[in-house]
Amino acid sequence: MNTLKAVLFLFVFSLSSMLSFAQEEGDKLIGVWEPSHGKAKVKVEKIGSKYYGKIVWLKEPNDPENGQPKVDRNNPDESMRTQPLKGYRILKDFVYAGENEWNEGTIYDPENGNTYSCTIKMKDENTLDIRGFIGVSALGRTDVWKRLQMPKKK
């Protein structure tokens, strides 16, 4: 019986260690990233067991029509159209799937108000392939994001 308890304990300990290691591996997505167009910066954070990305900087932060901070005016949900883009989560619900890939998430494009299925692949520790698609991965587009240095708190 003591042997069985020891084996069970070792099994649970090993399993939790592996899960913990996998999750820590997934944490390398955390950081600040810049899409290829250079017009925004996105900060990826972990909330619970999933990864999210929010806009923290815009090259053109104000709407040229009215001079006010940009809002999500193209959102198909009218109640969301006054939400500021700065701070807006455009990457949602990503789960680390191993082998430098995060999936099951979505990416939102404020330019047109569309949400796409999305996978993230880390090509190297400072480069991501963000692929947004509709239905199947073949019907999509890949954008390359580059890691930025973490900011120093002022």
Place this chain on the structure above:
Amino acid sequence: MAFCVAILFSFPLELAAQADSTLVEEDEEDYNMYDDLEFVDGTAKRFANAKIKGLSPAKLISLGYDYQGGHDITAGAYLTATEEKAKLNAVHGTRFDANIPVISKNSLIVQLGARFWDVNYEFDDPASLTHPLLTTLANNNLRTVGLNSTVFKPLNETSFLLFQGSADMNGDFDIPDFQRLKYNRYSIAALWGKRPSDYKQWAIGVSRTYRAGELNYIPVILYNWTSVSNTWGTEILFPARGHLRYTLNPRNMLFVGFELEGNSYKVGNQNSAFVDPFDGKKDDLEIRRGELRFRFIYARQLIGFFWLSAQAGYRVNYSYNIDEVPNGTDFYRGFFGDQPLAMQNTLGNPFYFNVSINLVSP
């Protein structure tokens, strides 16, 4: 229509409505600290985007129906046939197009596509027809089966190259009795362009095209523009098409403009309508069809990435003449050549409409 509905509800979709975890938590983050961040490993290479702001969404898959109203057709004298005029009640058919991005990344976009167009000529009194062209059209649809490819290659942040190529099988063949590949017609275009801002892109180039119905080599101009307010814009690929765009919102757009359509259709002569009294059955004839469509278009999102496009306008005939093209080896006449036509035909100009359901691209 039932087929279109089946596609709508069988395709897995995710709709927007960012109602939940989109908003930032209540603590005040100082966003100023993100102003001057450097890349961890040097700089990033930027490439010109294939699109500008406000463009209508690109169609991945399109299934549509095209209908031209009643008009007259006059078939010219040829061999032993005398000129004959007939009334068409309608010219209509299905159009299917697919353009799938096989490579789609910052530095290169390659699309492969296919299309199938079917045109049915509905005569008012087909039993009374005697001219070989008219009996051919009454008994056979004109079809196009084609493959195409588009390559967008950005050179840097503002310049790009654009290549397009297509191979089309046009004729009055039945499916699956396709005509021989030597009757395929090939078109290509090559452009160099600039994208000076998110609101404008232009390009110039040359093309080998059948848009006016027969082989031609012509310059091409691309000009896409969107106003800063994203209300007005242009989508021009001259001389193939040109439209002025009015955007009600990103999911509803209106267009006014034109498109030049054309193909060279091989006459298979399955019914032996065309017979030379000295040489026998003619199998070297091609209909050089070219038409200019002036139109209004309304495009709107239906659900998810499915859009409806409805156009109505006026179709002006440019050419419906026939050439003899021995052994399928086409020739270049251009605007100044003097090679004689085998048959000169005229078509009336009807109103038309076209409706399509489209799966659009991210």
